Every structure is written in C-alpha cells, then in structure tokens.
Amino acid sequence: MMSAKDSADFVIFDKDANLLFDMSCADMIQGMENAGGVGGMPPQLEGLVDKTWLFKIEAKANHNPRFEQSYRVRKICTDAAIIQLLNEKWDKEEAAVRKSQNVCLSGESEDDDESDDVTESDDHGGDDDGALSSDNDQEQYHEFTVKVTEAFAYTNQVFYFPNITSKYVLDREQNKIVLRDEDTGRLCSCSIKTAKRYKFERYLADGWNDFKNELNLRPGDLLFCAIQEPPTHMNVRIIRDA
Structure with missing residues (x-):
C-alpha cells in the first residue's frame, strides 16, 4: 500500500531477491544469522531504503484475497539515467493531462472542423479524439513513448501514431x-497511412x-519518439530493456 511519502511496502519472494541481489531470501537470512544480526533486517534490504527503483510489473490474473492488489515483478532496473528519463516523461504526460482536465472544468471547448465518420474498434485503443488543446498542450503531442511488445x-505489425499526435502534429x-x-543517425523514409477505425488513426x-x-x-x-516542426522528421531513441 502507498505511504504518505509515495513509497510502497511489498513482500519480497525468492525470484525477486535473485533479481535484485543474486541470492535467495534464505541466503540473506542465513548470512544475517551468521553475522549475529538475528531479529533485524538483512543488510541487502536495508540498502533499498531511500533508493529509487524501477519495477516492470503486471497485475496477476488471479486475485489473492490476502492482498488488496497482487502483482508480479518482471524486470527490475537500477540505472539512474533510465529512471530519470522515465520520470521526466511521466511528469510531462501528467502535466498535459492536468491541463486538459482544467480546461474541461472551465467549460471551454473546441469546435472540430473534421467531418469524417468515426468508426469504432474493439482491439486498438487511442488517445481521446475529443481532447482539448492549447499551444502548450500541442508541444507535448510532438513527443510520445512506445513500448515494444512481442x-x-x-x-x-505497423507503427501507430497516438491519435492526438495525428490530429495536432502531422x-x-x-x-x-x-x-x-538517434544512436546511428540512420534515416529511413516511411509512408503514412490513414486507418478507417478511428477518425485520426x-x-x-x-x-x-x-x-x-x-x-x-x-x-x-522503449522507443522515445520526437517529431520535429515542421513534421517532416521523427527522431527515435531506443532504451533497451535490461
């Protein structure tokens, strides 16, 4: 559960201990007992306090009644540079969402001059086509992140732009x-197609x-994508999964 300091208490299992420390929970406890530290906390766990860790997690399909929420840890990243990049990206996205919400609450609106029919889809999601924008918001839409799936x-599989980017940037x-x-400087010209399932897809x-x-x-x-202005080029930066 989240604390007032935006921290989380979690139960550590052998798999997670092996990912973090290359040793099992039993090994940690045994080492603590050998050092005469019975009743305390293993030094490996003490070393986690006040540090920032990036966990790649997924919600478990089967709910565990002993916990309010159950998650499975997939990857653990301790690279400060990658964590900082994701923190900055998260802050930008949160700021854009808050600004859009504030505009909605103020009662302002934007007339959509598009007249195309909207076709719904049950398998491909996108950003809210009716999202409100301002000049500052539109600056955010030039950058977005794509996570690589199998x-x-x-x-x-084709590369979909966020709908909000298609609407306000392209x-x-x-x-x-x-x-x-960005790593090699290689250039590649790609064609842009319009899908029929969403208005701006x-x-x-x-x-x-x-x-x-x-x-x-x-x-x-992770692919960090940034479209230049005018939108003729898109820089792609790759953050490799640990």
Missing part, C-alpha cells in the same frame, strides 16, 4: 515522414519494418 518486435494530407535513429507502413528490423528491437524496449 508482436511489435517479431511480426510485421499535416492533414501528410503521407510521408523520415525516421532518424494513422500509422507507418512502407519502410517501417525495414527500419524496425535494423534496430533489432526486442520485447520490453
């Missing part, structure tokens, strides 16, 4: 964009899979 990495008739890998088609395969993406990798 299907994204190993099949010919030109209405734009059909191409040049991708740039657009995706990368021709050229994307060649670019993706050269990046050698793996499930769990």
Whole structure:
C-alpha cells in the first residue's frame, strides 16, 4: 500500500531477491544469522531504503484475497539515467493531462472542423479524439513513448501514431515522414497511412519494418519518439530493456 511519502511496502519472494541481489531470501537470512544480526533486517534490504527503483510489473490474473492488489515483478532496473528519463516523461504526460482536465472544468471547448465518420474498434485503443488543446498542450503531442511488445518486435505489425499526435502534429494530407535513429543517425523514409477505425488513426507502413528490423528491437524496449516542426522528421531513441 502507498505511504504518505509515495513509497510502497511489498513482500519480497525468492525470484525477486535473485533479481535484485543474486541470492535467495534464505541466503540473506542465513548470512544475517551468521553475522549475529538475528531479529533485524538483512543488510541487502536495508540498502533499498531511500533508493529509487524501477519495477516492470503486471497485475496477476488471479486475485489473492490476502492482498488488496497482487502483482508480479518482471524486470527490475537500477540505472539512474533510465529512471530519470522515465520520470521526466511521466511528469510531462501528467502535466498535459492536468491541463486538459482544467480546461474541461472551465467549460471551454473546441469546435472540430473534421467531418469524417468515426468508426469504432474493439482491439486498438487511442488517445481521446475529443481532447482539448492549447499551444502548450500541442508541444507535448510532438513527443510520445512506445513500448515494444512481442508482436511489435517479431511480426510485421505497423507503427501507430497516438491519435492526438495525428490530429495536432502531422499535416492533414501528410503521407510521408523520415525516421532518424538517434544512436546511428540512420534515416529511413516511411509512408503514412490513414486507418478507417478511428477518425485520426494513422500509422507507418512502407519502410517501417525495414527500419524496425535494423534496430533489432526486442520485447520490453522503449522507443522515445520526437517529431520535429515542421513534421517532416521523427527522431527515435531506443532504451533497451535490461
């Protein structure tokens, strides 16, 4: 459960202990007993206090009645640079959401000049097409993060832009964009297609899979994408999964 300091109490199991310390819980307790520290906390756990850790977790399908919420730890990252990058990105997204909520509460609105029919989809989500915007909000829409899934990495799955980016950043008739890998500087021209399921749903088609395969993406990798102004180029930075 979350504390007043935005910290969490959690139960550590052998798998998590092995990920963090390369030793089991029994090994930690035995080492503490050998050092005469019976009744205290293993020094490995004491070392976690006041440190920031990035946990990749997923909710367990079967609810455990002994806990309010049950999660399974998949990956643990201790790289301060990666944690800081994600913190900054999270802060930006939270600020954009709060600003949009404030505008909604004030009763302001924006007339949508698009007249296309909206087609619903039951398998592909997107940002709220009716989200309100201002100049400051639109600056946020130039940057977004994509998490690589197994299907994204190993099949010919296309790359979808966030709907809010398609609406406010890309030109209405734009059909191409040049991708740039920040690590290598490699450029790749990709075509932009418009889907029919959502009003502003657009995706990368021709050229994307060649670019993706050269990046050698793996499930769990993060793609930090930033579209320049005018929106002719998009920088792609890869954060590899630990």
